[in-house]
Amino acid sequence: MNPSPAASTKCEFSFTVNGEAKNVLAHPMERLLEVLRNDLGLTGAKEGCGEGECGSCSVLLDDMLVNSCLIPIAQANGTSVVTIEGMSAHSLMKPLQESFLECGGAQCGICTPGMILAAAHLLDKKLDPTLADIREGLAGNLCRCTGYMQIFEAVAKAARGRAAP
Amino acid sequence: MTVRHIVGASVPRKEGWDKVTGAARYVDDMVLPGMLHGATVRSTIGRGKIKQIHFGPGVDWNEYVVVSAKDIPGKNCISLILDDQPCLASEFVNHPEEPILLLAHPDRPKLRKAVEAVSIEYDPLPALHTIEESERQSTIIWGSDNTFKTFLVEKGDVDAVWKEAAHIVEGEYLTGAQEQLYIENNGVIAAFGPKSGVTVWGSLQCPYYVHKALMTLFALPEEKVRVVQMETGGAFGGKEEYPSMIAGHAALLAMKSGRPVKIVYDRMEDMAATTKRHPSRTRHRTAVDRHGRILGGEIEFTIDGGAYATLSSVVLSRGTIHAGGPYYWPNVRIRTKAVATNTPPHGAFRGFGAPQSLFAMERHMDRIAQVVGISPVEVRRRNFLKSGQTTTTEQTIKENIDLDRLLKRALELSDYAAKKKRFAEKNKAGTHRKGIGIAAFLHGAGFTGSGERYLNSLVGAEAGADGTVRVLVSSAEFGQGTNTVLCQIAAEALGLPYENVSIAQPDTTVVPNSGPTVASRTAMIVGKLVQSAARGIKETLTKTGLLHDDYSPEQFCAGCKEYIATHGALKSYARYQAPPDVYWDDEKYRGEAYAAFAWAVYVAEVTVDLTTYSVTVDDFVALQEVGRVLHPVLAEGQITGGVAQAIGFALYENVVWQDGRMMNNQMTNYIMPASMDLPPIRVFFEENGNVHGAHGAKGIGELPMDGPAPAIVNAVEDATGVRFCSIPLLPEDLFETVRPEFNEQVVFPLARGTS
Ligand code: FES
Ligand code: FES
Numbered sequence: 001m002n003p004s005p006a007a008s009t010k011c012e013f014s015f016t017v018n019g020e021a022k023n024v025l026a027h028p029m030e031r032l033l034e035v036l037r038n039d040l041g042l043t044g045a046k047e048g049c050g051e052g053e054c055g056s057c058s059v060l061l062d063d064m065l066v067n068s069c070l071i072p073i074a075q076a077n078g079t080s081v082v083t084i085e086g087m088s089a090h091s092l093m094k095p096l097q098e099s100f101l102e103c104g105g106a107q108c109g110i111c112t113p114g115m116i117l118a119a120a121h122l123l124d125k126k127l128d129p130t131l132a133d134i135r136e137g138l139a140g141n142l143c144r145c146t147g148y149m150q151i152f153e154a155v156a157k158a159a160r161g162r163a164a165p
Numbered sequence: 166m167t168v169r170h171i172v173g174a175s176v177p178r179k180e181g182w183d184k185v186t187g188a189a190r191y192v193d194d195m196v197l198p199g200m201l202h203g204a205t206v207r208s209t210i211g212r213g214k215i216k217q218i219h220f221g222p223g224v225d226w227n228e229y230v231v232v233s234a235k236d237i238p239g240k241n242c243i244s245l246i247l248d249d250q251p252c253l254a255s256e257f258v259n260h261p262e263e264p265i266l267l268l269a270h271p272d273r274p275k276l277r278k279a280v281e282a283v284s285i286e287y288d289p290l291p292a293l294h295t296i297e298e299s300e301r302q303s304t305i306i307w308g309s310d311n312t313f314k315t316f317l318v319e320k321g322d323v324d325a326v327w328k329e330a331a332h333i334v335e336g337e338y339l340t341g342a343q344e345q346l347y348i349e350n351n352g353v354i355a356a357f358g359p360k361s362g363v364t365v366w367g368s369l370q371c372p373y374y375v376h377k378a379l380m381t382l383f384a385l386p387e388e389k390v391r392v393v394q395m396e397t398g399g400a401f402g403g404k405e406e407y408p409s410m411i412a413g414h415a416a417l418l419a420m421k422s423g424r425p426v427k428i429v430y431d432r433m434e435d436m437a438a439t440t441k442r443h444p445s446r447t448r449h450r451t452a453v454d455r456h457g458r459i460l461g462g463e464i465e466f467t468i469d470g471g472a473y474a475t476l477s478s479v480v481l482s483r484g485t486i487h488a489g490g491p492y493y494w495p496n497v498r499i500r501t502k503a504v505a506t507n508t509p510p511h512g513a514f515r516g517f518g519a520p521q522s523l524f525a526m527e528r529h530m531d532r533i534a535q536v537v538g539i540s541p542v543e544v545r546r547r548n549f550l551k552s553g554q555t556t557t558t559e560q561t562i563k564e565n566i567d568l569d570r571l572l573k574r575a576l577e578l579s580d581y582a583a584k585k586k587r588f589a590e591k592n593k594a595g596t597h598r599k600g601i602g603i604a605a606f607l608h609g610a611g612f613t614g615s616g617e618r619y620l621n622s623l624v625g626a627e628a629g630a631d632g633t634v635r636v637l638v639s640s641a642e643f644g645q646g647t648n649t650v651l652c653q654i655a656a657e658a659l660g661l662p663y664e665n666v667s668i669a670q671p672d673t674t675v676v677p678n679s680g681p682t683v684a685s686r687t688a689m690i691v692g693k694l695v696q697s698a699a700r701g702i703k704e705t706l707t708k709t710g711l712l713h714d715d716y717s718p719e720q721f722c723a724g725c726k727e728y729i730a731t732h733g734a735l736k737s738y739a740r741y742q743a744p745p746d747v748y749w750d751d752e753k754y755r756g757e758a759y760a761a762f763a764w765a766v767y768v769a770e771v772t773v774d775l776t777t778y779s780v781t782v783d784d785f786v787a788l789q790e791v792g793r794v795l796h797p798v799l800a801e802g803q804i805t806g807g808v809a810q811a812i813g814f815a816l817y818e819n820v821v822w823q824d825g826r827m828m829n830n831q832m833t834n835y836i837m838p839a840s841m842d843l844p845p846i847r848v849f850f851e852e853n854g855n856v857h858g859a860h861g862a863k864g865i866g867e868l869p870m871d872g873p874a875p876a877i878v879n880a881v882e883d884a885t886g887v888r889f890c891s892i893p894l895l896p897e898d899l900f901e902t903v904r905p906e907f908n909e910q911v912v913f914p915l916a917r918g919t920s
Binding site for chain 2: 037043044045046047048049050051053054056083084085088096097100101102103104105106107108109110111112113116134135136138139141142143144145146147148149150151152
């Protein structure tokens with residue numbers, strides 16, 4: 001079940017989102033996903049399941065890949081959050097986006113922001129990932145459209161591009 | 166410079182950049198000023214009379230907008246085929262999760278509490294939950310006999326074949342319900358104005374289905390209903406008919422409140438309340454000669470339609486026509502029916518009846534092979550349809566097909582013969598058994614029989630003064646590549662670069678009705694019309710002397726500019742014209758069922774773990790003939806995606822029912838394949854050409870859903886020697902039948918209730 005906001009009053013929380021300091025007024029149990037989407041207008045993270053299964057709400061929280069549907073805003077207080085919108089500065093972003101386009105890694109696109117974030121996170125940790133690494137790195141992100149093959153290809157291609165500049 | 170041969174090249178997906186940057190706008194990303202959120206109060210029982218509705222304490226009901234059936238200005242139904250499904254139940258409920266009341270509030274979290282505070286008293290009535298219960302007719306829940314639709318296909322004289330038969334092979338095969346599980350749940354926003362009427366923005370496949378349903382529900386004329394498709398996060402059939410329901414709900418709340426209303430389901434509601442693939446039961450009785458050639462047979466195919474008719478008759482039709490597979494039946498009788506049960510209506514899902522009846526056919530072919538004592542390869546080879554022969558509906562195969570060659574190539578690509586031998590040797594010992602299985606099948610593209618004629622689709626193209634062209638269709642993009650492929654076809658027809666062609670967002674005030682985005686019809690049927698409409702623009706310009714035969718995009722631009730300056734808008738439309746040689750008899754269910762078929766042979770390799778009783782697919786070869794491949798990357802993505810869904814259908818996706826309600830309506834306990842669960846899916850195409858579509862393309866979207874399940878279960882039988890006849894095939898089923906301590910396994914068909 002989704003933790004529903006407590007009936008208690010709203011509190012102020014401060015955190016960094018995509019490099020900018022933000023203050024929001026929210027119920028402590030409100031989910032980070034809702035704050036990002038509704039209060040901050042960052043709609044790149046999507047709600048696919050609301051229970052930590054699909055990864056479409058993925059964001060980076062202090063450089064960890066998390067499901068923002070499971071994070072109460074109180075827990076994000078004082079952290080640094082990066083969403084797909086804030087990833088444009090990341091050096092891997094453009095190659096990943098291009099390889100997703102070229103290889104067919106995005107069909108309906110609803111899983112894509114989460115998928116690309118997870119892929120960037122993986123490539124940050126692993127310089128030369130094997131197919132098994134890629135499968136494992138994306139294990140928390142469900143895609144119903146592609147059957148994953150073209151996503152694996154896209155991630156491998158972006159990794160290769162980096163290995164051989 | 167003019168780019169030649171855009172068709173056949175993997176150009177970038179039109180809306181791709183928005184998708185990879187997170188900028189694409191889905192309905193839940195949209196907010197309107199003053200917008201309320203809507204929620205649905207649903208039945209908690211399967212069938213009964215509504216006695217009383219209580220609005221419980223602890224909620225300030227004055228804050229809420231409440232809508233019941235009484236607020237419906239037009240007809241209380243979701244207009245589709247039979248108009249039997251109410252938009253809101255008023256007196257009786259016929260399935261769990263049936264909508265009864267609607268609530269709206271500015272604060273979304275407050276809705277959940279309010280929904281829980283409504284309690285409804287019922288006089289329960291007896292309910293039916295399986296095909297068998299429905300057939301027994303102990304109570305009548307729909308019409309006079311619980312039957313939505315029946316079909317009878319008869320070819321030759323089946324009754325005469327039994328005495329000639331060397332073998333008579335019988336079997337019963339079951340398939341379960343399957344959730345579409347698009348990652349974006351169903352959602353819409355609706356607005357209402359006394360002058361403008363109803364406007365709906367939504368996640369949907371068929372804007373004009375929703376348009377028609379809203380006209381009926383609100384008793385409004387065409388021009389007072391507007392439907393706009395937002396970026397849609399997956400559909401697979403699951404957003405074919407259901408969006409009419411949720412759009413109606415949001416629009417009713419918008420009318421009553423005078424404010425825009427958003428309804429976006431959460432995952433649990435979406436899974437419990439919306440449509441799924443029809444559970445099915447197929448019975449085969451087949452007469453074969455001593456060489457394994459089919460002399461004739463009887464096929465009985467039954468699907469569980471749920472509580473209302475919705476699309477069951479059409480799903481049944483496709484299942485009926487595909488029931489005989491890609492084989493030649495000199496004599497056959499196919500009796501099919503869709504029955505009513507008190508579950509939420511089952512609906513469209515990729516494949517649309519064909520994956521069900523083809524599962525049965527392809528399992529049964531392996532059974533025939535065993536009985537006759539020949540290999541699964543040989544039994545198929547001996548029975549394949551050939552050009553010039555007729556299908557079960559007596560459609561003559563006019564195109565040049567060579568299923569033998571297709572099979573041969575699939576066997577080579579999968580290294581079938583060598584593996585088969587190796588596995589037989591290896592399986593003598595150890596806790597892991599390996600197996601390999603094949604499935605051969607076909608999938609008809611476009612609407613069945615007279616369907617396309619009836620749809621009468623219209624497509625437009627409009628040129629701007631800047632020399633760009635916009636395609637106008639109601640065909641929706643939901644991942645499969647509609648935008649891209651239709652733009653490729655238009656660009657090629659006009660000799661313009663791909664970048665100079667765009668496609669309008671489906672909006673019923675802007676685009677004509679090019680028919681629903683279903684039935685693998687978009688590339689073939691709509692594509693052809695786009696080609697004609699685009700050519701129409703060129704012709705208009707040449708006829709008025711503004712363009713000559715060999716032109717550059719700049720000259721095209723100059724022509725458009727001048728035309729528009731003197732005559733106004735430069736638009737061209739094309740309407741569907743049935744090919745003259747198509748004959749179809751709806752009464753006898755005989756004739757040309759589809760304008761074209763796609764053909765395929767798939768090979769699955771599996772490992773059965775005798776310790777965990779799990780089945781893993783290790784390798785998957787998907788070889789198909791789909792006419793011309795318009796966009797290799799998109800086409801391959803359609804196949805891998807379909808195969809993955811079908812692997813789920815075969816091995817993972819189990820809807821747990823209790824009294825007509827889905828109990829595991831969460832992604833945590835309804836399991837779809839994740840990145841670690843799938844084998845390499847290796848996709849190959851054969852191109853033979855076909856005269857019907859634009860550039861000879863046939864449909865592709867549904868085909869890959871048909872073959873994997875039987876190929877996998879055939880492989881499991883190859884590995885274990887156990888004849889499984891029911892999917893999903895779960896570890897508990899294996900546990901019951903495959904025991905390592907037996908070398909000779911018990912062989913019996915496994916029956917699980919289909920509902
Ligand atoms: S929405 Fe967060 S994991 Fe699915
Ligand atoms: S592209 Fe549709 S869910 Fe992944």
